Amino acid sequence: MKVMDHAEKSKVFNGDEKRVDWHDETLWFIRKKRDVATHNIPEWEDLREAGSQIKNHSLSNLNHYLQQFETNAKANGIVIHWAKDGEEHNKIVLGLLQKHQITEMVKSKSMLTEECHLNDYLENNGVAVVDSDLGERIVQLAKEAPSHIVLPCIHKKKEEIGELFHEFLGTPEGSADPQLLTEAARQSLRNTFLTRRAALTGVNFAIAETGEFVVCTNEGNADMGAHLADIHIASMGIEKVIPLRKHLSIFLRLLTRSATGQPITTYSSHFATPAKGKELHIILVDNGRTKQLARPDFRNSLKCIRCAACFNTCPVYRRSGGHSYQSVIAGPIGSILMPNLDMKKHADLPFASSLCGSCSNVCPVKIDIHDQLYKWRQVIVKEGYANPAKTVAMKLMAKTLASPTLYKMAGKAARTTLKYAPFVVNNKFNAWYLHRDMPEVPKSSFGEWYNKNRKNND
Amino acid sequence: MTSREKILEAVQSSQPDLRELPNLDLFYKTYATVEQDRAKFIQTVQMIGAKAYEVNGYEEIIKRIKSDFEITGKRVVSAVRELDQIAQQYTATDNHELANVELMILPTHFAVAENGACWVDDELFEERLLLFIPQHLVFIVKKDQIVPNLHQAYRLIADKKYGYGAFVAGPSKTADIEQSLVLGAHGPRSLTVFML
Ligand code: SF4
Numbered sequence: 154m155k156v157m158d159h160a161e162k163s164k165v166f167n168g169d170e171k172r173v174d175w176h177d178e179t180l181w182f183i184r185k186k187r188d189v190a191t192h193n194i195p196e197w198e199d200l201r202e203a204g205s206q207i208k209n210h211s212l213s214n215l216n217h218y219l220q221q222f223e224t225n226a227k228a229n230g231i232v233i234h235w236a237k238d239g240e241e242h243n244k245i246v247l248g249l250l251q252k253h254q255i256t257e258m259v260k261s262k263s264m265l266t267e268e269c270h271l272n273d274y275l276e277n278n279g280v281a282v283v284d285s286d287l288g289e290r291i292v293q294l295a296k297e298a299p300s301h302i303v304l305p306c307i308h309k310k311k312e313e314i315g316e317l318f319h320e321f322l323g324t325p326e327g328s329a330d331p332q333l334l335t336e337a338a339r340q341s342l343r344n345t346f347l348t349r350r351a352a353l354t355g356v357n358f359a360i361a362e363t364g365e366f367v368v369c370t371n372e373g374n375a376d377m378g379a380h381l382a383d384i385h386i387a388s389m390g391i392e393k394v395i396p397l398r399k400h401l402s403i404f405l406r407l408l409t410r411s412a413t414g415q416p417i418t419t420y421s422s423h424f425a426t427p428a429k430g431k432e433l434h435i436i437l438v439d440n441g442r443t444k445q446l447a448r449p450d451f452r453n454s455l456k457c458i459r460c461a462a463c464f465n466t467c468p469v470y471r472r473s474g475g476h477s478y479q480s481v482i483a484g485p486i487g488s489i490l491m492p493n494l495d496m497k498k499h500a501d502l503p504f505a506s507s508l509c510g511s512c513s514n515v516c517p518v519k520i521d522i523h524d525q526l527y528k529w530r531q532v533i534v535k536e537g538y539a540n541p542a543k544t545v546a547m548k549l550m551a552k553t554l555a556s557p558t559l560y561k562m563a564g565k566a567a568r569t570t571l572k573y574a575p576f577v578v579n580n581k582f583n584a585w586y587l588h589r590d591m592p593e594v595p596k597s598s599f600g601e602w603y604n605k606n607r608k609n610n611d
Numbered sequence: 612m613t614s615r616e617k618i619l620e621a622v623q624s625s626q627p628d629l630r631e632l633p634n635l636d637l638f639y640k641t642y643a644t645v646e647q648d649r650a651k652f653i654q655t656v657q658m659i660g661a662k663a664y665e666v667n668g669y670e671e672i673i674k675r676i677k678s679d680f681e682i683t684g685k686r687v688v689s690a691v692r693e694l695d696q697i698a699q700q701y702t703a704t705d706n707h708e709l710a711n712v713e714l715m716i717l718p719t720h721f722a723v724a725e726n727g728a729c730w731v732d733d734e735l736f737e738e739r740l741l742l743f744i745p746q747h748l749v750f751i752v753k754k755d756q757i758v759p760n761l762h763q764a765y766r767l768i769a770d771k772k773y774g775y776g777a778f779v780a781g782p783s784k785t786a787d788i789e790q791s792l793v794l795g796a797h798g799p800r801s802l803t804v805f806m807l
Contacts (some may be wrong), residue, residue: 214629219618237614241614286787331789334788374797376777377740402638420743423775423776427776546791600650
């Protein structure tokens with residue numbers, strides 16, 4: 154169990170109201186850029202549908218596509234490794250480095266390696282890791298975890314980054330100009346790229362037909378690392394495989410417009426063979442993915458292409474910050490993926506949502522995010538990970554919601570939920586809730602429930 | 612049982628019944644003319660922080676490069692024979708040697724109007740780092756090689772064999788510090804596209 158749950162952590166985050174407003178507005182700004190970009194594409198909804206169906210198909214035939222990908226990648230000269238969990242993944246990476254007597258590695262953004270806690274593992278085994286994505290480098294220097302999967306240091310003010318860079322990179326004290334700070338990071342990381350013999354990158358898409366994989370970045374850090382190193386290790390979850398190269402047109406059109414509102418990332422790099430005289434390795438990682446695949450209600454969370462649109466639009470994420478989730482992947486999709494890995498530890502996350510459905514509306518691969526959050530709540534109560542007071546009300550509500558007409562519309566469901574079992578919607582009346590316009594609830598029963606529930610939780 | 616066998620077996624027993632692949636025909640219809648695609652490409656390139664020029668020959672490119680960049684005393688490398696007058700070809704084998712390149716001039720296969728990207732693969736040049744390490748990057752694309760969108764782009768490379776290929780759209784950039792856009796993150800600080 155977490156010492157503090159999401160609601161309590163949110164309260165801490167909400168202690169600084171100005172900062173919360175800033176965080177909220179910054180993310181909403183990105184959401185609006187996404188809207189502009191998508192409204193420029195008349196066939197946007199067709200793209201989403203196609204993306205969703207290709208992913209559904211890929212997951213339904215994953216066994217075949219994984220083997221096809223392996224065969225073709227091997228024929229291309231890529232070495233394939235399989236890891237059932239994070240620990241095995243980390244051991245494979247360390248083994249490769251040790252084989253070449255490498256003690257320093259440069260890494261580009263990979264949420265999977267965060268999930269496996271690779272950095273800690275390598276540091277404990279004498280390997281120094283430098284994260285090269287600017288946002289990740291910043292949180293690494295601050296000894297923090299990323300708070301957002303696309304914008305790792307979105308929670309940080311430029312003044313704080315200025316202080317960090319003053320300490321670690323020798324920038325002038327008090328300077329907080331993004332241009333100057335980025336330039337300092339560029340100089341320092343350039344030296345890193347030029348001196349590292351091993352580079353690890355993530356994978357955005359892997360193509361069964363050709364055995365190649367695609368990495369998308371704006372900074373060019375994945376490529377700088379990979380092309381200057383002797384060994385390139387690419388870590389990927391097994392759900393990243395899609396059938397054909399031409400399917401990339403669907404996903405690359407969806408990905409960055411959803412993420413930042415750009416028409417495409419600066420670099421979409423297709424790695425099919427190792428460069429002359431170099432090694433290219435791919436580690437295919439399960440780490441709970443087959444477990445999620447076996448859950449009919451939750452398997453389509455594996456369609457996620459990690460664009461973070463659901464984060465940017467989420468009223469709870471925007472007003473509680475990524476760290477409140479205390480999980481590798483925060484936000485609405487993290488709240489579905491994380492309980493699969495550890496239901497007890499992350500029992501709070503499916504409750505960190507207003508069930509407004511905005512996440513499902515923006516998701517480029519049409520994951521029914523808010524429905525799944527609601528379903529997780531039921532599973533968590535049933536499995537006994539919610540406190541007893543919640544369970545009684547949950548049963549009551551289940552009855553109400555058993556009527557399909559009531560449940561049909563998320564808004565309606567949320568309202569019903571609010572009336573009969575408010576905790577399902579807002580858990581412990583955390584601070585973000587106070588800033589949200591929620592339907593009115595009868596005051597007396599609300600207060601009664603609140604007092605009782607609060608006591609049970611304290 | 613190896614991890615490979617365990618994973619493949621778990622996938623086999625967990626994956627749902629086969630779902631159909633969608634029909635993608637509708638994405639391949641385009642209504643724009645060649646001129647419209649070209650105009651759209653120029654507009655997009657500017658939007659993503661790069662420059663685009665329509666030119667009639669290599670002489671014009673050389674003139675423009677000389678006026679836009681301070682190259683005297685700086686290292687200029689190119690993979691375009693016609694530019695030998697201002698640039699050297701890259702022939703070394705250790706790519707670390709490229710660290711001091713100021714300007715890189717590269718050919719590209721084709722460009723994409725909707726997102727301002729150019730496609731480059733190792734049929735044109737072998738060293739992958741050429742795209743990333745220079746301070747400034749210049750692309751040359753044939754005027755009649757601009758496709759409207761990514762669907763048409765992948766149609767051109769659907770069956771192509773390459774070891775490495777990339778869509779490159781604009782200069783390297785980041786907005787990781789408070790969402791302020793800064794050009795020149797780790798790769799080139801600027802990108803200029805000549806449409807020949
Ligand atoms: S769940 Fe959908 S919206 Fe959220 S990160 Fe994944 S693909 Fe993007």
